Amino acid sequence: xxxxxxxxxxxxxxxxxxxxxxxxxxxxxxxxxxxxxxxxxxxxxxxxxxxxxxxxxxxxxxxxxxxxxxxxxxxxxxxxxxxxxxxxxxxxxxxxxxxxxxxxxxxxxxxxxxxxxxxxxxxxxxxxxxxxxxxxxxxxxxxxxxxxxxxxxxxxxxxxxxxxxxxxxxxxxxxxxxxxxxxxxxxxxxxxxxxxxxxxxxxxxxxxxxxxxxxxxxxxxxxxxxxxxxxxxxxxxxxxxxxxxxxxxxxxxxxxxxxxxxxxxxxxxxxxxxxxxxxxxxxxxxxxxxxxx
Numbered sequence: 388x389x390x391x392x393x394x395x396x397x398x399x400x401x402x403x404x405x406x407x408x409x410x411x412x413x414x415x416x417x418x419x420x421x422x423x424x425x426x427x428x429x430x431x432x433x434x435x436x437x438x439x440x441x442x443x444x445x446x447x448x449x450x451x452x453x454x455x456x457x458x459x460x461x462x463x464x465x466x467x468x469x470x471x472x473x474x475x476x477x478x479x480x481x482x483x484x485x486x487x488x489x490x491x492x493x494x495x496x497x498x499x500x501x502x503x504x505x506x507x508x509x510x511x512x513x514x515x516x517x518x519x520x521x522x523x524x525x526x527x528x529x530x531x532x533x534x535x536x537x538x539x540x541x542x543x544x545x546x547x548x549x550x551x552x553x554x555x556x557x558x559x560x561x562x563x564x565x566x567x568x569x570x571x572x573x574x575x576x577x578x579x580x581x582x583x584x585x586x587x588x589x590x591x592x593x594x595x596x597x598x599x600x601x602x603x604x605x606x607x608x609x610x611x612x613x614x615x616x617x618x619x620x621x622x623x624x625x626x627x628x629x630x631x632x633x634x635x636x637x638x639x640x641x642x643x644x645x646x647x648x649x650x651x652x653x654x655x656x657x658x659x660x661x662x663x664x665x666x667x668x669x670x671x672x673x674x675x676x677x678x679x680x
Contacts, residue, residue: 436460437496440505444491444615445544447578451489451509451613455502466502473503475510480534487537487610488513516616525623529561540622541610545574548635550617554626555633555643562631570600578611585635586661636660 440458442451452466459465475485485506490513494505516522517533526536539560547553563570573587579596592601597608614622630643632650634657642653 440494440496442489442491442494442509442613444618445612446489446491447612448484448486448489449581452502455505458496459500459502459505461502466506469502470506473506473510475506476514477510478534480532481609484609485510487534487541487613488517489613490516491613491615513613516619522619522623529623529625535606536619536622537614538606538610540614540618541612542570542572542574542607543621544612544614544618545577546572547618547621548638548641552633552641553618553621554624555628555630555641557621557625558628559630559633559643560622561625562629564605566631567604568631569602569604570606572600575600575607575611578607 437458440454442454446454449467452470453463455461455466456463470485471483475483475488477483477485477488481488489506489509492509492512494508496505517537522533522536526533529536531539539557542560543553543556547556560570560572571592573585575598576587576591576594577583579594579598580591592599595602597603598611600607628643629645631645632647632653633641633643634650634653635641636653636657637660642650644650644653
């Protein structure tokens with residue numbers, strides 16, 4: 388591309404012109420320096436608020452409350468305090484506790500959303516799922532009500548290592564209930580102690596709580612998390628079998644049995660593996676985990 392450049396010597400600056408150019412340059416440089424200084428002094432722009440909230444399967448109500456607080460940029464504990472005034476539609480057995488009824492899904496956060504509006508959306512979604520005819524029929528088929536089915540589904544959600552195991556875990560729960568056996572589920576201990584771990588000690592099984600299924604017969608008083616569709620299907624349509632015990636010895640290796648001696652051997656293998664791991668590099672010694680089931 389050709390550029391029209393004046394011939395050498397045709398462009399001359401007088402002393403006044405040179406002074407004016409230098410002055411203009413000083414203004415430009417001064418401005419260029421001032422902008423970064425202003426940028427450094429100003430506070431960083433706050434990111435826009437999220438437009439949706441994802442509630443994963445198996446989250447406890449406490450986790451949902453914390454997530455809502457963060458999404459709406461509220462002080463910690465705000466959503467928990469708002470539960471009582473949210474006007475949630477819950478079964479009478481729940482006694483106002485929405486655990487199990489904050490349905491796992493993705494929720495759109497509208498402008499002006501509040502903890503109450505999000506909680507209502509979650510509870511309404513759960514009611515839409517749980518009050519459908521197939522759920523009521525499935526619960527009746529297994530001689531329980533819908534709230535009991537949701538509670539079993541919450542245990543299944545917490546205990547099953549894989550979706551394929553969910554139906555078997557549900558069957559163990561039902562078989563133990565039918566035989567008048569305590570459930571002895573570590574997941575209920577974890578809920579009582581507000582933790583998540585595979586390590587359950589003998590002392591843990593003595594904790595004073597209505598959620599301690601080693602000490603109390605039957606189902607816990609409420610669900611222990613918010614189960615998803617797969618766990619709910621498993622609770623309503625458990626896999627046929629006579630299993631009374633199970634333990635996940637290692638990832639991908641969950642062993643179900645109706646024979647206590649076999650289960651004891653499986654638990655011993657589980658304890659040996661985890662005890663060795665706890666004393667390995669980077670690990671810390673801990674009491675051998677006890678079997679639930």
